[in-house]
Amino acid sequence: MFWGSRKTINMNYFPDEVLEHVFDFITSHKDRNSVSLVCKSWYKIEKYSRQRVFLGNCYSISPERLIARFPGLKSLTLKGKPHFADFNLVPDDWGGFLYPWIKAMGKSRIGLEELKLKRMVVSDESLELLSKSFPNFKSLVLVSCEGFTTDGLAAIAANCRFLRELDLQENEVEDHRGHWLSCFPESCTSLVSLNFACLKGEINLASLERLVTRSPNLKSLRLNRAVPFDTLQRLLIRAPQLVDLGTGSYVNDPSSEAYKKFKAAIQSCNSIRSLSGFLEVAPRCMSAIYPICENLTFLNLSYAAGLQSNELTKLIQHCRKLQRLWILDCIGDKGLGVVASACKELQELRVFPSDPFDAGNAAVTEEGLVLVSAGCPKLNSLLYFCQRMTNAALITVAKNCTNFIRFRLCILDPIKPDPVTNQPLDEGFGAIVRSCKGLKRLSLSGLLTDQVFYYIGMYAKKLEMLSIAFAGDSDKGMLYVLNGCKKLRKLEIRDCPFGDAALLEDMGKYETMRSLWMSTCEVTLGACKMLAKKMPNLNIEIINENEQTESNLDDNQKVDKMYLYRTLVGHREDAPEFVWLL
């Protein structure tokens, strides 16, 4: 063997299989992407050995090119609509269709085993084709998708013989109640994870029980509202090995037999680490849960609108090992104080509004957040809907918790200033970005001027995603961000006074990002056209829900919604009429 030099070992003298084995240890997408850039031989080996691919924007590449690039693909993650689609800012038929991907992969020799989709339009047809095209298909995870019915689920259940995971999170599913659960054949015993909490209709309870009984590997089970309390109790007896439980309806009479049986059943479920559901809840029944609380690491009570603050705190006091808590704001500031004193391991907190349209009534304020920041030093991820926030509080939070990776603050009244000083919240958010050097995701609210963007551009060096609404004074704000945040991937802006000058200042920047969304800003059609002309690797889409045709608008007119993203394949073919591709 002839080594390249005395000091270094030339890895190209290893057979491919060795390199492949080495690459197996490299799992991060970013790292694998880097590996493929080293040299031709590494590119080739990496290409054939890559099994997991993540596409943050399904329109950045075509199915055919993906298949050609990674013929060994086994696990695919696709994201479709822009994030603001969650808040009804994107019309339903905008795009993000799954079908072309399934069709292309089905025709090829791809042996797809796992599919994870977010904000895609998934038809029953595509689910059926999926279930028939990939004999080794194991895992389907759909998050915030729509377009399918329980008939599509029936096809998956019936045809995917080795299905391990069917996880439906917050999808819009048309429920035909056609006994899709019964479509799992008796021979299907491989289920590890089943989550149908978002389904609205009834299901066949007997089928469900039989399914759970014959699934010894079942670790995660999340039921929908239609599963009553006594079925839940019977299921727990069948599946004491569960690690993740989502209750359906949690309503019963504490003096009943069913309730007593439930209490007994849940005591033997000492593997449960994650608890959610409570889509309907009877507060008096919550004490049955206390025995498993001490082991919980994730608790999601964000749909349990029937629980008051004292019931919530009584429960949470038992949850000493909690790492992630999703809760409604009816817990109140005092309740958050209890969280702060009980949950010292807390890393992620999400506080949702129970009454979103009544800004004055939201039960949490800056005080609750300060308490949690003081009591939970490991806090790194926050989503907080509140009635008000002060600069002083944010500065305190920034001092207490320097580890934030995600910081999303939503003050329900969009341009509310600091109620104590009547200043904008620039200084508060400035403190957060200065102190949290690892911050990757930030959502702003409250009254904000260009100054906050100055701070963000200056300090938020690791920021990847920024959401802005009703903020800023001028183009300078946007420019601070575009110039300063080198790692920015996603920028979404609504109702801000940012216009053409900001948009066009550094057009190359957008090729370093996944996408930019701007709605109800000051950007004109002419500027968008210019950007489209100069940057062929970007798709600029104008979403126009009025009935005007393209020719009616002149270049000086402001666009209502603009979405741009980098792509390797140019204009997409499936855009509906109200989306103009420039």
Place this chain on the structure above:
Amino acid sequence: MASGCSKNVESSCPQLLNLIPQGREWHHVKREDERKDGSSVEKKLELRLGPPGEDNSEGDDESLLSLGYFSSSSMGSVLSTPWGKNHHQQQTKTCSFLQFPSTTAPPHSLPVMAKESSQPCCNKAVDLQDAERKAFNLPANTAVPLNTSQKRTAPGPVVGWPPIRSIRKNLATSSKLASDAPGVDTPSEKPAAEPNGKGLFVKINMDGVPIGRKVDLKAYDSYEKLSTAVDELFRGLLAAQRDSSAGEIVNKEDGEKAITGVLDGSGEYTLVYEDNEGDSILVGDVPWHMFVSTVKRLRALKSSELSALRLGSSKQGKMKT
């Protein structure tokens, strides 16, 4: 930062709020004509407590009115009083989606005045104009819930705000329908029992029209009114669809015909809704208030295709009285 309101600003907000401290009522007055004069120079106004002529230090934003109303927190609306003619000059545009309670503090204890801030507002002060500009960027028919120290009825939510998914929007309502005791139906609590001003927006799609609409059911109190609204919402879109699918240029007036008969099956389309249990039900079966409390989305289906669908019957058994 007098970067100037854009043209849109001037045309979109014809109404001003005008505090007239006569008697105990605050009046809301339209002032289209006054918009045109004098608004070029001073767009910033501060609302202050204190007798006229008092030294108002720069950027002194702590002087909240006991009304609890402060310019910065109110989406750019500006209160001005016609203390004197010169004050007319300072009236600026605002969007009129603010509603005041009829009285708050006794007006006589509040010598409210609008002050022309001839000195530049302190940088730290809230920039009213920018708040205004933000206000104007809102679609004209939406408004922002105010946050004031008093309860105030917000005229309606901003589209897409707060940023939460639809599933979370009606949680407070739907939790009232769940009961503590098993198997017992609670009396149906009308969402109308909540304070007014919360819209109940549901999606409505029409067969063959790719763009859906949203309709605020709180704005109607009967099926007939809803039916009229459906006609208004979709007439134009439907005509445009027909035009484009027919491939001809059809005279707009010819092409638009009223959409009728959606409630009784006599028209080309029939209204159907999806309730909180996922059932599809013909609109019109249950009393209006019950419909409003259980409806999740609406559809206008082609009447000819109705029989092909599975529809849940109106469930007499689940009527809660």
